[in-house]
Every structure is written in C-alpha cells, then in structure tokens.
Amino acid sequence: DTGVSQDPRHKITKRGQNVTFRCDPISEHNRLYWYRQTLGQGPEFLTYFQNEAQLEKSRLLSDRFSAERPKGSFSTLEIQRTEQGDSAMYLCASRERGNSYEQYFGPGTRLTVT
C-alpha cells in the first residue's frame, strides 16, 4: 500500500495561467475526493468521484475548475485563468468501496498564484 500520491507537491504560477494537478489514490479505492485548504482553515470539500463518475461538486468549484477521473483510477484537477484567491493547498483523498467512511489523504499540492 503506497498511499495516496499527488503531483506536483508545489506549484507557483502567474495569475491568468492554467494549472493541472494529479492525484493517484490507493489502489482499489473506488472513491476519490478533492478538498481545498487555505491558511488557518480546515479542508473544504470540492468534489467527489465514485469510480469515473463525478457525483458531487461544491459551490466552491467555480466554472474555472474542472476535475476528471477518466478510467476510475487517477484524477486530475485543472484550474483555468488562475487568480490570487486560488492560492491554497489542494488535497486529494481516497476511500475504499463498501461501508468504510475513512478517507486517506495525500500530501497535497501547494499552489501559489503570483
């Protein structure tokens, strides 16, 4: 079990640029979550996948954000036309199928928009 991995760990970009983050969940975990964490706050839910289906999106996920999980394995989160307010830690978590509600988190991607 290698845990949830995220790439890159850090990203610095200029305002207006597009960025894409990747998350690889624990193998055979069919549920995948994205959260955003700003300084001094707890993680806030962004979106949820069960297999390849995106089942829920938070109102925090504006039109500039899009997430995919094309084959029910890894997931990508893209932010278009980044703004300074997008600066945050983006966390991915996965959960196994069945009735276990435990979510296992990756190390996160720290985004800084200058």
Place this chain on the structure above:
Amino acid sequence: AQSVTQPDIHITVSEGASLELRCNYSYGATPYLFWYVQSPGQGLQLLLKYFSGDTLVQGIKGFEAEFKRSQSSFNLRKPSVHWSDAAEYFCAVGARNDYKLSFGAGTTVTVRA
C-alpha cells in the same frame, strides 16, 4: 448539513503533560467522527474514528477520543504529550447519507520542553 467547531485555535502544553482538544459537531443523526493530524506542509493522517458502539475509541500514537451524544462532542485526549505531537489537529464529521467530510478550523498544538 453537518458542521464542526473546534473552540481552541492554539494550545500550548508541556512535554509529558496531558492534552485535551475539544470538538463539537452539529448533525441531526448519529455522525461519523474523525480526528486527523497534520504536520507543517503535509497531508492529513487519520488518528482515530468513531462510527458506532463503544463511545471511547483508541487511535494511533496513544490518542483516544470520547463520543458524548448529549454534549455533541468528540474530544481528543492524550495522557502524556511528546514533542513530536506538535502539529495541527482537525476534527471532522461525516453523515451516513453523504460522501464528504466537514472539518473544523483546527487546533494548533505547541509542545514546550
């Protein structure tokens, strides 16, 4: 919708002393409750969880938490703190008919020698 309050933003404790972190939740039914720990620049590590049954749950690193339905609380405790326990601690609640977790704002723990 469920929500979580962690009343203490920052706690300082001496090494070897006991630690208690408070967590209050709001949810209409029996929730799923979690405590996570986050070291600087890192992701979240699950310390312990409560789903049902015994209201006193044991976790990793010597932590325990007690679910008190009457007080809507799930406080985290450790009898003797080590310097490596310095971190940020998050309480989270999940609903049985929902997918996501709702987190509190966190409590930062500083351990002094």
